[in-house]
Amino acid sequence: MKSKILAEDQHILVCFKPPGLAVQSGRIGEPDMVSELKNYLGGRNPYLGLVHRLDQPVSGILVFAKTPQAAAKLSQQAAAHGEAPQGGKNQTGKQKKNGNQKPGKEAIPSMEKGYMALVYTGTKRDGTATEQIHQIQESVQEPGLDEERNEIRRKEIKLVDYLLRDVGQNTSRVVKADIKGARRAELLYEVVEKKDRQALVRIRLLTGRHHQIRVQFANAGLPLLGDARYGTEESREYSAEKGYGNICLCAFSLSFYHPATGKRMDFQLEELPWIKNN
Incomplete structure (x- = not known):
């Protein structure tokens, strides 16, 4: 089994x-x-x-x-x-x-439910990706102490998008809010560790949409490692180099x-x- x-x-x-x-x-x-x-x-x-x-x-x-x-x-x-x-x-x-x-x-x-994922941080493009990667650097370098829980508290970053599902293709994509069928998607994540061109992130879903984590991180220029469907050519090559044959996304706590x-x-x-x- x-x-x-x-x-x-x-x-x-x-x-x-x-x-x-x-x-x-x-x-x-x-x-x-x-x-x-x-x-x-x-x-x-x-x-x-x-x-x-x-x-x-x-x-x-x-x-x-x-x-x-x-x-x-x-x-x-x-x-x-x-x-x-x-x-x-x-x-x-x-x-x-x-x-x-x-x-x-x-x-x-x-x-x-708590999720952990490995995301690719080597995307070379302007816009949202640059902003998210900059926030990742800040959240790792400047952690704070949560005295009540006696543990390191890192900066939480919020992603908000509107997703449209294609049932026939079994995919979802980010669209404008006024597109018919679009549904609001929200999540929070914090960076646990960053090295080389990858970052380990802890994720809290605020909504439950089809392929939400994979689509939102890909749209932010931070595709999940091992994700052939929503990854970029760069992230797929890096995943192969590192031996990540499966999607690096896990519902690690319940x-x-x-x-x-x-x-x-x-x-x-x-x-x-x-x-x-x-």
């Missing part, structure tokens, strides 16, 4: 999805997570509720429901955005030991409230997938 199980009980199944494996495939004979996990659960057509997805080339943590009741509650959390309190530091790859915080009476439980107990569950990967081969 290509999927890796991180946690399981009678209500939920938390797994790591490797790059290249579809969450649910419509193609006959093509492996996917749903089929793998149903085979793992055994029995005749076991229930497995699909709560959220990741694009096939993208890796990361996903939670599945093992009962319809759990699926309903988790789906409500996945639909909410940023309304639940933020947790503290996570244990890597494990549920946080003191993760027993319950949402207050007025809190709306929300599923929180937090939600347990559908039965209400306890906060926090998960984080020990290592980013592309580190193993580079």
